[in-house]
Amino acid sequence: MRTAIVMPRNMHFCKSRATSIDLCAHDLALHSQNKSNLRVFAGGEAGLFDDVDVCAVTPPGKKPTPAKFYDPLSEFGPQLIVVHQHLETAFQIINDFPGTPVILHRHGRFERNSGFKRWKYTRKMNRLGGIIWVGEDARNNFCENFTGVKTRSVVVPNGIDCELWSPAPKANTVIYVGRARKDKGIFDLAAAWLACADRMKALGWTLEFVLAVTDDGEDATANALRQMLSNHQTSVSIETNLIAADVQRRLAKASIAVVPSIVAEGFGRTAIEAMSCGAAVITTHSGGLWEAVGETGKVINPSAPKEIATALFDLADNKPLRNAMAKSGRERVLRLFDIHQIAELYDDMLMSLWDEFVSGPHTTQRLIDHMLVSE
Incomplete structure (x- = not known):
């Protein structure tokens, strides 16, 4: 399954300035059983990770806006799109690719906001193919504050390569x-x-x-x-x-x-x-x-x-x-939290969410929402 991983603004998918979000996305891609069919779309940086398939959507130093992802994603032709953290990028991609499931991968709590914003975000988030959270605390906080969101939420914690992150002789x-x-x-x-x-x-x-x-x-x-x-x-x-x-x-x-x-x-x-x-x-x-x-x-x-x-x-x-x-x-x-078991869990969750999106009875309603909801 051709899977696109989208790294929006304020992320640094590179070796020297990577945030925990970038490292999480990189490690899951590197250890995925679907690695050969996976491409990461990120802003242009010096020293982009080179051990996974990466497409720079902007020149070096330029922050990617949601629109910058359209042409590269269209050329890749993904069957599944995962957007890390940034809601507005996910919503724009849903508009641009209405037949393709878009999964939001959240790395922290979601701000509660006003009643109107919660209603607006609820409408939008119900068009997602799913939401993956890195922890139960963030997921539970979201579910308590956004009770109208019916999109499936699952938890996949961060994983790391325990052979790379291993002890050495200790100093004080x-x-x-x-x-x-x-x-x-x-x-x-x-x-x-x-x-x-x-x-x-x-x-x-x-x-x-x-x-x-x-x-x-x-x-x-x-x-x-x-x-x-x-x-x-x-x-x-x-x-x-x-x-x-x-x-x-x-x-x-x-x-x-x-x-x-x-x-x-x-x-x-x-x-x-x-x-x-x-x-x-x-x-x-x-x-x-x-x-x-x-x-x-x-x-x-x-x-x-x-x-x-x-x-x-x-x-x-x-x-x-x-x-x-x-x-x-x-x-x-x-x-x-060993990356091998976490990556396997992540792959399974993505496939499960994809299956639900393409075969569920809500597909027609999602297309209607696309026509009715102003972005």
Whole structure:
């Protein structure tokens, strides 16, 4: 089945600036049983992933608008189209390809909005071929707020290659990997480090930030973080836009990983990467992070630098506890989130949604909706 994977605006399907959404889409495509019939459509970037079939729909550096996907998709002739995250791109593609099922792959909660917008979005989302969520928290939140959506919603968590994300000999390193955004809790982690830096340094510990910087706002945030920690350059390092292999090496040797998100995360890919690499994980209970970590991590409140500092010192000073958390964390990822089983589940879900779309009694109604609903 010819399947198109659409990566809309604000995504970076490339080796150095990939977000968790890009990495999720890449890994599912790379390990799909349908890989030979699959093509990814993304904005032009330097260093696009080259181990899957990728079509750049814009020149390098230009953000793709929904209209930019029409000609490349028409030429490919997909039987199924998966749009990651961006609703308006999905709705435009439904209009452009009314006979082709369009699946929306959501990576986080959907904003509730006003009553009118919920009605409008409900009408549109009922024309989707299905919605795939990365976590139960995001799916349940959506179902509670959009009770009129009858489109089938399913959950497929992120998966990772546990052979690539694997432990190495450990250093006394605390690490943060993620976007350079305030709502990811990076300033809370920095404040926690400032509060316990003397004790941590006395035990021989350092802190590493590995930041993804994808726009001017995130660049400004990274610079603000550097300024905040400028007096601790001997114990703190800040790196940006590393390729995946370098991120893996940093995580492999880290003993503690912190995922201090304030925002309600859809899942928690960064957490399972760290767990697979044998790091003891400190995280918040925001959104779906608990689905990733389960009972294997140290879970704290969001926006609580003092709790982060306490957790850091407790783990830094207790190697048996770190080792036990690292062991149980990796075992959890191997059992639940290995990419081979997740990709197989994803393929099965796509085929099931496609079958329902092409054979269901709602096909005629969908065509009527296409004619009646103004976009």
